[in-house]
Amino acid sequence: MTAIENDLLGGVLATDQYQLTMAQAYWKDGLAERRAQFDYFFRSYPDYGTHQAGYCVTAGLGWLLEWMETARFGEGELEQLRSQRTPEGRRRFEDGFIDWLSAHGDFSGITVDAIPEGRVVHANVPIATVTGPLAMAQILETPFLNRSNYPTLVATKASRAKEAARGRPVLEFGMRRGPESGSDAGSRAALIGGCDFSSNTALSLSLGIDPKGTHAHSLVQVYLALGMGEKEAFRRFAAVYPDECTLLVDTVDTLTSGVPNAIEVFRELEAEGHEPAGIRIDSGDLAYLAIQAAAQLDSAGFEQVSIVLSSDLDELVIWQILSQIEAEAPRYGVDASSLISRLVFGVGTRLVTSEGDPSLGGVYKLVAVDDGHGDWVPAIKVSEDAEKIPIPGDKKVYRLYDERGLATADVAALVDEDLPSFDHIDLFHPHRELHRRIDMSEISRVEELHRRVFDAGQATNGEADLDVMRKRRIADLELLDPGVRRLVNPHVYHVSLTNRMKQLQRDLVARALNGD
């Protein structure tokens, strides 16, 4: 791969080929600059096998918008299109189209309205609406999905791990099993979704936070191989990091070797005026070993030392560990809540691969096309599966909060429907024959969810600061019914259409099936 080819990978050709062939077909038909609208949404929450999520946390938008600011058809990309040949040896892309791309092949004509990154989002609700010239909005489909689906999947899993950890720190350790360069997006999403820190050095630094790490088994192995033993390995490591010394205690044997050796080294650190930071356990029965290690540390007077647990953790494993500690710790004279309050969780593989459900089925669907005179014609895709029929047309998306102040429904309305001015709202399920009426007196707040985040070639949502995104998530989670937050078998959050939106959807389906 040459440097030029390497440049291609991060550029505007990082899309599915059919977006380019469709774009040329639109251009050929005079439709390349016709305004169109696409919605990005997912149809169902990740289902990890035994435990489906009740909500997602959206992530990826910041990097997507940065990419959109710079991605364009430059000479390198255009040359690649010129050189593509059909099986018959003819040019696949003609000069007229390439000239058009040369002039219009960027995202400056596109606007993106979106639910900001870090917020709680729900199935079937447009997380983003992309509006702009049909050809470029079509080419954007693949990069949009590629930069949104995976991050949202990981942010969602991270939020669940953080919920399971009951507020204790959660560290992201997934790079070694993560998806090659996509691991950076995964680490970033984990930090937005719930992880406090990451071991990914470059990514952490790029977001302005401290990368975290202890040491690996190999450190102990080196000193063992050189005949110096585990304690000496700990001692040498502690000498370099006396104030942030977390020792990995399971290279030889956790309870008979690792913890006793760590305690000796901690005593030496303390004698020199330092405060030992922690131990890490990376194998075995983590709950049992944490209890026994805590008992040993407590007897030695190291009640404040953290206990970092890692080894294929995810939200259910964390939940199980905490439940087991609550049940078992008292039997060994260890106070369960004190122990829990010193735990730190390192989550890696299962987080960055979203073990149990490794993909988010987010889609980018055409919902409206300009009729050529400035009016939107709503578009629909009929499907054998009613659950796949999208919400058509130009729309607004609202979140309703109930009398307790908790989010009770996300509602898609026609763009001219002003929900706050309604007396009541008839809410219809997006796909099923379910209907309920809400009196607006029961509603404490109506929030419009979309913000203009991209316009005239620039991201317009300001700095996508990690702290801001995390605060959005925390605020949204606090406004979510505990039943929806639940890790297993959550309540299904209400996502609804207004009466007029439902009628539009029904009319379009009927017309499409009649072949109109």
Place this chain on the structure above:
Amino acid sequence: MTAIENDLLGGVLATDQYQLTMAQAYWKDGLAERRAQFDYFFRSYPDYGTHQAGYCVTAGLGWLLEWMETARFGEGELEQLRSQRTPEGRRRFEDGFIDWLSAHGDFSGITVDAIPEGRVVHANVPIATVTGPLAMAQILETPFLNRSNYPTLVATKASRAKEAARGRPVLEFGMRRGPESGSDAGSRAALIGGCDFSSNTALSLSLGIDPKGTHAHSLVQVYLALGMGEKEAFRRFAAVYPDECTLLVDTVDTLTSGVPNAIEVFRELEAEGHEPAGIRIDSGDLAYLAIQAAAQLDSAGFEQVSIVLSSDLDELVIWQILSQIEAEAPRYGVDASSLISRLVFGVGTRLVTSEGDPSLGGVYKLVAVDDGHGDWVPAIKVSEDAEKIPIPGDKKVYRLYDERGLATADVAALVDEDLPSFDHIDLFHPHRELHRRIDMSEISRVEELHRRVFDAGQATNGEADLDVMRKRRIADLELLDPGVRRLVNPHVYHVSLTNRMKQLQRDLVARALNGD
């Protein structure tokens, strides 16, 4: 994220933080330049739930080695290390270490011996051995794993999909659900592992192959919304791509609308001297719809037109579709083998996420350290789980072929053991008390598997050409017992240690447990 921070992401700091803290500890102890050896291997084949793989296809090495050629601690990275602070506000990395990195912080002292990319590889066998200065070899761990595990996982899944497809073309379509920028590595691995083409335009072009694509539902939706209908959408698309026109027929209704409309447009193409390429079906009962579509196409005289199937395909779904076609096609007057010979499979999400087992547990373990006088001291990590004990020491890896010429065992030997000169070999299971003796007269060929692929800062395995890698895979698969290739419940391939290697492993475990 500024441009400088963006540069960090692809650089040498794309590693776990603890590699850096360990490297400084080694430097502090005079061990930074001590020679060490790490093996990269995985302990178990991907297990997709109902069907564990019997082999893997290795991928990722080419891009890893390219990265190693250029990654180094430049001023930007060193400045980041200088600015890191401990919780007490002290410098985490001291000037002496940073000076050392400035002089020695690249991979020019590292050699990599590896099984070349594209080959069939097995559990516990070192796919690669990294030798070099301890600090830099340690820092390499995370990038090595990050650039090897995910590609090997995807290449393996692709190989299985290709096996299931009985030689029919398999196209990789996964970018939209793939792991952000890691999708490029996924597409590349898919192409090495078994996919014939990819929809990922930039990646395909960077490897010198034609990107593939048809069109999306949105194309039909646009013309439907503008009142022109599906047939007109097909007609306009066909006009632009008359010689590679594959039409997506399931936007309205596959059998009553899509296929009949496609047939009309194919007739028009034919009348103008063009050969229609195919139809694509992306939803519903793919086997049933393929049969009915084939019947309609056959009656219209389009027996040669391809039928592309997509929609959450993987190896088992492909297998099931082919089985169902064989059982059902005759009932509808369709010849099953003719139908199968016109099929093309588009696999996406389930391939690039390795649905069922989304991570490969590849590890990078210290196996030897220089004693300071040029001799290797073997290293081991004892574990509560015997299956996790690595194969220690400096070693050679052989593949033995039986009298049929098929691969029968991969064998790890001490570096001074010359297997081809043996009369017989006693083979021991890496972890269990299993032993068998092979007479060398039963062995038709002994192949040493590792090649020197990186030396003196340069990749030395020549051009990692896609064709070469694909040929390796195909050759290796043909030399694999059909029982090991089987998609479900495969035979377990023999991976063994020689007598002396087994003895070394036992001795080291015993010594480690005795605390020596």
